[in-house]
Amino acid sequence: MNPELIDKLVVPNDTKIVFLILDGIGGLPLPGGDKTELETADTPNLDRLAKKSICGLLDPIGYGITPGSGPAHFALFGYDPVKNNVGRGILSAAGINFPMTEKDLFMRVNFATIDGSGLVIDRRAGRIDDETNKRLCHKLREGIKLKSHEVFFETEKEHRALIVLRGDNLLEEIEETDPQKVGAPPISPEPLKPEAAETAAIIAELTDKARDVLSDEEKANMILLRGYAKYRSYPGLSERFGLKPLAIANYPMYRGIARILGMTVNSLTETIEAEFTAMRDNYSQYDFFFLHIKPTDSRGEDGNFDAKVKVIEEVDSFLPVITELRPDVLVVTGDHSTPALLASHSWHPVPVLLSSDTCRPDNVERFGERECINGGLGRIPTVYLMGLALAHAKRLTKFGA
Amino acid sequence: MNPELIDKLVVPNDTKIVFLILDGIGGLPLPGGDKTELETADTPNLDRLAKKSICGLLDPIGYGITPGSGPAHFALFGYDPVKNNVGRGILSAAGINFPMTEKDLFMRVNFATIDGSGLVIDRRAGRIDDETNKRLCHKLREGIKLKSHEVFFETEKEHRALIVLRGDNLLEEIEETDPQKVGAPPISPEPLKPEAAETAAIIAELTDKARDVLSDEEKANMILLRGYAKYRSYPGLSERFGLKPLAIANYPMYRGIARILGMTVNSLTETIEAEFTAMRDNYSQYDFFFLHIKPTDSRGEDGNFDAKVKVIEEVDSFLPVITELRPDVLVVTGDHSTPALLASHSWHPVPVLLSSDTCRPDNVERFGERECINGGLGRIPTVYLMGLALAHAKRLTKFGA
Numbered sequence: 060m061n062p063e064l065i066d067k068l069v070v071p072n073d074t075k076i077v078f079l080i081l082d083g084i085g086g087l088p089l090p091g092g093d094k095t096e097l098e099t100a101d102t103p104n105l106d107r108l109a110k111k112s113i114c115g116l117l118d119p120i121g122y123g124i125t126p127g128s129g130p131a132h133f134a135l136f137g138y139d140p141v142k143n144n145v146g147r148g149i150l151s152a153a154g155i156n157f158p159m160t161e162k163d164l165f166m167r168v169n170f171a172t173i174d175g176s177g178l179v180i181d182r183r184a185g186r187i188d189d190e191t192n193k194r195l196c197h198k199l200r201e202g203i204k205l206k207s208h209e210v211f212f213e214t215e216k217e218h219r220a221l222i223v224l225r226g227d228n229l230l231e232e233i234e235e236t237d238p239q240k241v242g243a244p245p246i247s248p249e250p251l252k253p254e255a256a257e258t259a260a261i262i263a264e265l266t267d268k269a270r271d272v273l274s275d276e277e278k279a280n281m282i283l284l285r286g287y288a289k290y291r292s293y294p295g296l297s298e299r300f301g302l303k304p305l306a307i308a309n310y311p312m313y314r315g316i317a318r319i320l321g322m323t324v325n326s327l328t329e330t331i332e333a334e335f336t337a338m339r340d341n342y343s344q345y346d347f348f349f350l351h352i353k354p355t356d357s358r359g360e361d362g363n364f365d366a367k368v369k370v371i372e373e374v375d376s377f378l379p380v381i382t383e384l385r386p387d388v389l390v391v392t393g394d395h396s397t398p399a400l401l402a403s404h405s406w407h408p409v410p411v412l413l414s415s416d417t418c419r420p421d422n423v424e425r426f427g428e429r430e431c432i433n434g435g436l437g438r439i440p441t442v443y444l445m446g447l448a449l450a451h452a453k454r455l456t457k458f459g460a
Numbered sequence: 461m462n463p464e465l466i467d468k469l470v471v472p473n474d475t476k477i478v479f480l481i482l483d484g485i486g487g488l489p490l491p492g493g494d495k496t497e498l499e500t501a502d503t504p505n506l507d508r509l510a511k512k513s514i515c516g517l518l519d520p521i522g523y524g525i526t527p528g529s530g531p532a533h534f535a536l537f538g539y540d541p542v543k544n545n546v547g548r549g550i551l552s553a554a555g556i557n558f559p560m561t562e563k564d565l566f567m568r569v570n571f572a573t574i575d576g577s578g579l580v581i582d583r584r585a586g587r588i589d590d591e592t593n594k595r596l597c598h599k600l601r602e603g604i605k606l607k608s609h610e611v612f613f614e615t616e617k618e619h620r621a622l623i624v625l626r627g628d629n630l631l632e633e634i635e636e637t638d639p640q641k642v643g644a645p646p647i648s649p650e651p652l653k654p655e656a657a658e659t660a661a662i663i664a665e666l667t668d669k670a671r672d673v674l675s676d677e678e679k680a681n682m683i684l685l686r687g688y689a690k691y692r693s694y695p696g697l698s699e700r701f702g703l704k705p706l707a708i709a710n711y712p713m714y715r716g717i718a719r720i721l722g723m724t725v726n727s728l729t730e731t732i733e734a735e736f737t738a739m740r741d742n743y744s745q746y747d748f749f750f751l752h753i754k755p756t757d758s759r760g761e762d763g764n765f766d767a768k769v770k771v772i773e774e775v776d777s778f779l780p781v782i783t784e785l786r787p788d789v790l791v792v793t794g795d796h797s798t799p800a801l802l803a804s805h806s807w808h809p810v811p812v813l814l815s816s817d818t819c820r821p822d823n824v825e826r827f828g829e830r831e832c833i834n835g836g837l838g839r840i841p842t843v844y845l846m847g848l849a850l851a852h853a854k855r856l857t858k859f860g861a
Contacts, residue, residue, distance in 0.1 A: 095820065116838070122840060122851075141461070147860075
């Protein structure tokens with residue numbers, strides 16, 4: 060089924076839909092254990108909800124495919140994650156609300172540490188803080204002028220920044236310079252097709268100059284580039300589904316995806332509790348809410364099983380803030396799995412719960428991966444979730460006569 | 461999801477993957493019974509493995525579709541079984557390692573028995589032995605010369621042989637001459653499109669001459685043709701997935717599929733035990749193992765429920781030979797179902813078990829069709845199994861940023 064089939068069926072109404080996205084929620088047991096992070100967590104509110112909901116498992120991209128956050132979120136919002144796959148640069152740019160133009164090539168930057176012989180010894184430069192990042196961007200801005208193109212250096216968060224090249228004939232088909240491991244030198248930004256040679260030369264010049272400018276830094280003495288992306292635009296949630304969406308997310312990238320898909324993006328909040336409060340405070344003004352919880356993924360990436368359990372429990376404790384608002388449809392799921400066991404994203408399907416007055420009962424008694432196997436939603440591609448949410452919100456009319 | 465999406469994500473490593481394929485493993489209860497062949501079999505080793513694995517059901521081609529062995533195996537190895545469907549002739553040719561050229565048209569032959577009025581009375585000529593088959597092929601080779609094309613007669617096994625026509629403008633769109641039932645005459649090899657008229661005439665000439673040459677044979681006095689296939693080549697498992705594969709299979713057709721997909725094919729072995737031993741002996745030299753067990757299917761085709769149960773139990777008894785090698789991923793499944801009740805291949809989904817250190821627990825306690833319904837893999841198309849195996853072997857990188 061073409062995920063865009065639903066677009067033609069959309070009918071407007073006043074119902075409200077909430078997507079509570081716990082990034083990387085799906086997990087695995089630790090060796091010798093039998094329960095995932097979600098199964099281990101004490102989640103009385105989610106469990107109560109699961110009993111009245113329909114549950115299942117989502118495959119973000121496809122069987123065996125480990126998704127990046129970008130395509131995984133596109134799928135959550137009903138956009139084909141393969142067809143709409145883009146370099147992360149553009150998501151970063153949208154994330155910090157960089158004023159994009161059609162002549163832009165976006166790149167994601169890691170500030171990194173190289174040793175005396177040029178080998179990467181820390182891909183995150185000791186996770187420098189935002190203030191240092193800002194200082195370094197300022198230094199690069201001052202120190203680097205390119206012959207033919209404009210260049211912008213913008214802080215994202217911690218060790219991450221954005222570089223934007225602006226000019227004619229820029230192409231994104233360039234080798235990423237991040238070796239993705241320590242002990243190796245940065246990779247040369249070679250063109251991946253002949254027409255990209257000019258862009259590659261500019262990026263090589265940029266990288267060399269950045270190394271010079273940063274040479275006196277103790278930690279962040281190099282930049283690593285990835286996620287090249289040319290400018291591109293998308294039909295938004297309003298255009299496709301007639302929704303008035305609000306995104307509550309604190310990481311630039313998710314704010315970027317939301318912005319690219321035409322969502323209003325809430326001002327930054329500091330805590331998980333503050334995200335829930337922001338949702339309550341804005342509830343009357345929107346009809347679709349994307350509430351993004353990052354720390355489930357971060358603690359999974361850290362390999363910290365117990366800390367991930369605690370984040371899930373914290374989210375559970377705030378769930379009544381949403382349920383008391385009585386949205387017509389409440390979806391709780393993740394963009395992908397991030398098992399602490401693997402300390403990375405994984406290909407395992409993602410537990411999902413959809414709560415509405417029109418859910419047909421299933422036998423799920425508790426929100427967890429194992430229970431979701433036998434949920435009424437079955438195991439389905441994530442991209443169809445939005446259609447199900449719209450249907451339960453009575454926002455889709457009949458197909459055919 | 462396009463099954464070839466995984467190809468771009470492949471990263472090499474040293475992990476090992478074993479596919480233990482019990483041909484036709486899926487079954488049905490006999491009338492009055494409640495258990496399939498697999499559920500009836502005493503399989504302590506498979507059950508122990510199932511508890512620690514993730515289980516599910518595979519659809520080789522699609523709902524309700526009974527697969528031939530060719531497409532069913534293509535699907536197992538991650539090749540779209542519909543797009544890559546080929547006439548069995550080419551699989552037979554590869555199976556006996558026939559030196560193929562681009563000018564070849566391959567045909568599968570059954571030696572058969574016809575009665576005085578030309579009706580087929582035994583489609584397998586009493587399952588003649590290999591020696592008789594060789595004698596007959598020699599006789600045909602000596603007795604038949606065609607005007608315009610080269611022709612090759614090659615023994616496959618028992619009543620099965622291969623005919624290869626070599627020359628220009630050969631097409632495969634010809635009616636098969638095997639009536640697929642007794643009491644009917646062989647079908648005339650009519651062209652299925654006008655351009656195939658010349659090829660059809662050559663095949664008609666060939667069939668007539670073969671009938672003459674074989675007229676003094678008591679049993680094998682006729683040939684029946686099917687599985688016409690023009691030459692075609694495929695990217696192999698090495699090219700697509702970076703694997704170094706070994707096939708251990710004793711039937712020409714499966715050896716053929718393996719060869720077509722670039723696998724090294726082990727020398728013939730006599731028993732199931734010998735196949736397991738061959739795997740152990742070659743374990744260090746390869747990283748993907750296709751271990752094919754034919755008798756589950758053969759006994760299913762015979763309609764012999766008890767004998768199929770015994771084959772499954774025999775395979776179970778040798779399972780420790782594999783598990784003691786501790787492969788990173790062990791898959792146990794079949795290419796399709798062959799219920800003894802039907803004495804033929806069937807459309808029923810195939811139980812599957814995937815064992816690795818990164819399996820999320822499900823509630824399956826025993827390897828059987830009914831338990832697999834509730835397995836964590838769900839019910840998925842067979843073609844996605846290879847991607848899952850590669851993912852669990854950590855041989856696929858992330859999709860998108």
